[in-house]
Amino acid sequence: MVSKLSSAEIVHFLLILLMILVPARLLGELCRRYKLPAIIGEIFAGIIVGPTLLGLFFPDLFKGIFLSAPHAFEAFDGIANIGIILLMFIAGFEVDLKQIRQNGKQAISISLTGILFPFAIGFASVWFLYQSHFANGFNNQLVTSLFFGTALSITALSVITKILLDLDILNTRIGNIVLTAAMVDDFLGWILFSVIIQLMNAGKQEVSFWKVSTVIVYAIFMLTAGRWLMHKLLAFAGKKNRPGRVLTVAVCLCLVSACITEGLGVRGVFGAFLVGVGINDSEYFTEKHKHVLHQFTINVLAPLFFASVGLRLNFIANFNLEVVVIIMIIACLAKLIGAGIGSALSGMTKNESIAVAFGMNARGSQEIVLGLLALQAKIINEPVFEGLVVMTVVTMIISGPIMKYYFLKEQSLKAPIGANIPDYLPSR
Template sequence: MISKLNSTEVLYFLIIVSIVLIAARLLGEICRKFKQPPVVGEILAGIIIGPSLLGSAFPDLFKEVFIANPRAYGAFDGLANIGVIMLMFIAGAEVDLKQIRAQGKQAASISFMGIAFPFALGFLCIWFFHDYIFNVPSTERLIPALFFGTALSITALSVIVKILLDLDIIRTKIGGLVITASMIDDFLGWILFSIIIQLMNAKGETASYYSIGMVLVFVGFMITIGKWLVNQILAFVDKNLGGPASILTAAMCLCMLGAVCTEYLGIRGIFGAFMMGIACGDSKHFSHSIQNLFQHFIVSVIAPLFFASVGLRVNFVANFDLSVVLIILGISCVAKIVGAGIGSRMGGLNKNESLAIAFGMNARGSQEIVLGMAALQAGIIDERIFVGLVVMTMVTILVAGPLMKFYLEKDLKEKELPDTEDEVVIMIDKPEIIMSKN
């Protein structure tokens, strides 16, 4: 017999959804007013109404709303998980394979160094200082070290797009390079994370090779045959059913099928949704107008439930460890800025342009939160590390825009300065010009 929610549980489910959505959207819009990504406000909303603040100040009220009916909260948790699956589908749709190929050479050096340097530094820090950071002696350091390196190497594509739009440089050379490099980062980062999850679930060396192979085969299938199949499906829907609503429905169904496929294979469902998003985004039938319609619904209604739920799952006050936060923040910023900066210089950009790109690439966002939550649920990291990752994400979001603007303005001033100096030299070389003007 199928068990369903009773009337009281449905009531509490609706109460939870209403409270979380209102708080998340309200604080998200406040952040938008201050030209910050709404995800910052949505996470803060969860911290405020979660165990960190509301649970500490009014424990009875918090228990009555969120804990007293576990099945009601379980239903909300399921809805939040659907939200993150759809969010990763949208993130995948933003990865433009054609743009990667067009700007691949210059962006590749930025992306490669922006991934390789943070990955290496994060891996080595956990490998040698695992017991200090985790506060738990362990001989198994490979998986946590791989995760930490991956978490530090991913750039948040959705966040950087918002920053570039705010600075009005999204269509410039710098904007294009940052977006393309971020796409490559996202693509490679999620492949790495899926391999890590597979390694953690694998038993023995043979199983590990099989798991890695399965991830790579799935990726290869989705960017070749799978992409072609998705395009054929969307073409059929467009021709025989027609209308944006039909394409939107087909895209949502494909998103869920991608998540089902990877969950069945033992890979996280969010990775399947991400890869399906890449395949759909590459199809001309999944037009920008339909993507925008889908994105507005996900970003405004469904995704905030997930980001607010982050604050509901973890007590940020009880698990806040300043030393861990500073270590994660320091390592992540130094690694990404140095790595992306070196990659930019290798790509032929000057010092100020390289620093602007480096601080842009340093912006983390929804992908890090999703990845951190998955790692927390998988037991790779503990609550202290997760809190450190969330704080790092929010700090890098807040500083990325102002620092990009500072270095781009500095670069513009320095490019104008030589022209002025040249004019002075000419005037000194030809004093008769000065005399004639007097």
């Protein structure tokens, strides 16, 4: 018989939602007011109402709300997981395959060096420091090293997009190249992570290259024939000009793909991401549909997930400053060197290369998602996950101002004395 929540458990479930959503939205809006990503405030909201602060100073209150009704918290956890699946679905909207094809040659040096350097440095650093700092319950040095190489390679596409918008250079030549490079980083990073999940599932047994190949084949299918099939389904749903039907079909496609990738041994967020990429340019899935889904996910569901990150861990009891510093140094140096070299090779000036490198160094929601999935799979331990969270927050804060400084510095060198600084890099 299917069990259901009792009346008291429903009250607890609603109370948990309120206790998390209200401070997450308030702190998220406060961060936006000061031109910081809302995810920072949402994570801190979880830290405040979680075991770190509320559990420390008011342990009885914390236990009464979050621990006294396990089924209620499980229901909340389910909502939070739906939130992250939809968040990665809309993250796929930002990957424009047409733009990647158009700017691919120009962005290739930035994207490749921006991936290869962090991957190689992250892998090597964790490999040599594994026993002293990164050993965990999973006890697989190779998988842990591969995970870090992948996690450090990904650029936060949403963060870099916001930075480019704030600088008013999104539609310039450099803006397009940087955005394309970030798209490639984002997409390849998820492909790599899907392979790592397969290696993790293999454990100490022989790696199933058949399963790894199946995941890659599925990704290729979703970006080719799968795109055509999804387009036809959306066209059928939109025949009578009913936006609700198109939105329903799109979300169902997202959930079906998430189920498929879970069945293939990869997390559902990867399948959701692929559907977002695949239907992004469909004429039947319009900007209006994207806007409706984006607003609900970003303002309601995603805050629940990111606040739950702070809710799951005690950031004081598990905090390890040495691990945080090591992760910060590895992550920033690897990405700055890789993206900086790639920018220089693509013909950018010194100031432009530095600006682009700091922009590509911005991390965001993807790193948090990857880190939490790795924590749940026991690829990493809690202090290491907290180090990834700190690194993500710091790079989100510093990337925009530094990128702006070096772009303005370059503009001042090119503009005549006393002249207004123009948009000096037109996209056409």
